[in-house]
Amino acid sequence: MTDGPLLWYLNRGTGVVLLVLLTVSVVLGVLAMGGRPGRGVPRFVTQTFHRNLALLSVLMLLAHVASAVIDTYVDIRWWQALVPYGATYRPLWLGLGTLSLDVIVVVVLTSLLRTRLGHRSWRAVHLLAWAAWALSVAHAIGIGTDLAHPDGLAVLPTAVCVGAVGVAAVARIARAVAHPELTTARGPA
């Protein structure tokens, strides 16, 4: 079982799904902040969706890591899933994925403790979600075997994800420029 193709498929599949989940989380995070209240989808729906997808991606991340570690075809140890340095199998690309995982864990934990942290500290940490997403994309491109072939199944989803976050990032920056008062870290800590 630990050397069969099942784990290998599971790892590739969860990887692609993860990329989609993280992307949608980021886009929803931006959407939850924008627009005017009272128009379109209620904001708490967007916000709840953003949170639940992010939590779901943590579960998916667990499956992704577990399938990679348990699979004996590649030599990845448990600690290598958490420490972004010193891996034996494609150390740079695996390290980027590991770093992404670490950042995601911090972002999720701080969000669960948000009411105790205060808005300003939470927000500073939460902005790292952009970095986690970018690291995960780099990890996917570098290590993902399905992306090595232009006709691979993962190429289109990855391209769509990069495009979606690109649009979200542009919208976010445009809003920050138009309404600087909404995005500066103000108010009590």
Place this chain on the structure above:
Amino acid sequence: MSAPAPSPVPVPGRVRIQRGPALLAGVDEGPTLAAHRSRYGPLPTVPLAELDRRVSAVGLRGRGGAAFPFATKLRAAAGRRPVVVVNLSEGEPASAKDTALALGRPHLVLDGAVATARALGSRDVHLVLPADRPDAAAQVRLAVAERKDRVRFRLHTADARFVAGQARAVIELMAGRPNLPVTAWAPEAVSGHRGRPTLLSNAETWAHVGHLVLAGEATYRAHGTAEEPGTALLTITRPGFDAEVLEVPYGVRLRDVLPPFATGHPALVGGFHGAWATWETLGATRVSVPAMAAVGLPLGAGVVHVPDPGSCPVAFTSAVVDYLAGQSAGRCGPCLNGLPALAVAVRAMAQGRDAAARIDELTRLVARRGACAHPDGTVRLVRSLFGALPEEVAAHRAGACLALPSGAASRRVVAR
């Protein structure tokens, strides 16, 4: 964005200080420590229990505008080495009483704070100086340099902004953050500077404490009434004249402390966050915190503005609201959006349009919806125009103005 509207009453370049019965008794002797000590003698050490007893017995209240009992603050802060803060920032341009104390009686103010700090076991006394009153700030620095107290004076300079002198804004300044109000979840005396209990009062309050410590309770009670002993500082302002600071005993009629040119005209009592009063009201009202609160005429920081005879109080109110709207820290949504809208509506009324319904709506939207009392004070001023001067309001709603360039003053008196 256009520049914020200027204050209709500028920060006084010069202040006329009249000699008074208690705090301002030694004002002719100069601001030096030697003159101060020769009048009062050395600063005695007063135990906390005795200080508490004295400030309770005379019913000393804060003189910054809220008139909060000083003894309540003292007791809330006692026991945990509170931070003592003397607020000299005087954010309201029309007020000059703390400036007058800084210029004329700085050691009385400092003695009040030092005696209290000693009684509480506090080592630090923070002094918050105004940025836009350089003479007053310089005199306080000189006074600090003269003293050899066993406390550390820590000096801060508040921004030249109306809301910069608000208690929470001052505590933000002391912590190195922007000098703007924030939400207070607990009184400063419980959780203030860096979360520590903080005894923050303005200069006049500390001067009263100083007088009470140096001269004793009997001398303090020599002025005022049995229920409300002591004196209060007033700033009288009038367009084109230096601000005048005088000390009056509690219980005198407001009308009797006003200069002759005020006769027959309405005045703005309590400053820009205050209320309009007719000449009749000024005659019927005595200088007293409870009596004035009962008729909706808060003494506030003690500013009485007497407009030019024959000038339009609606137009003046509009200019004040324009100024106050520009002085919002811009952090609280209802104030940020509501005060400019209110300024537009009041200006429309001053120009002879009927904006009363919109003004009423906006005052409801703005009141009690901010971190500080800035929106509330602005609302009080606007509402007082409707309450105290209904004829002027009615005339403007009908497109007219009672204040005509000539003969208006006499006409107004005849009309009543």
Place this chain on the structure above:
Amino acid sequence: MSAQLRVDWPACQARGLCHELLPEVVELDEWGYPIVTGEVSEELLSDARAAVRGCPRLALRLVD
């Protein structure tokens, strides 16, 4: 036991979630900022806590 909903005004940025989550107690003014119309009753306490947690700016507090 009822409670009061208090707004940290400088923190509030008119996102409006409090109105969506607690329309019984929170209305919005013409600029989108909350108007707290009354006390939070016993039955509404859990909704009010959700509104406090859900505020994107953490600008709400329940006080007794």
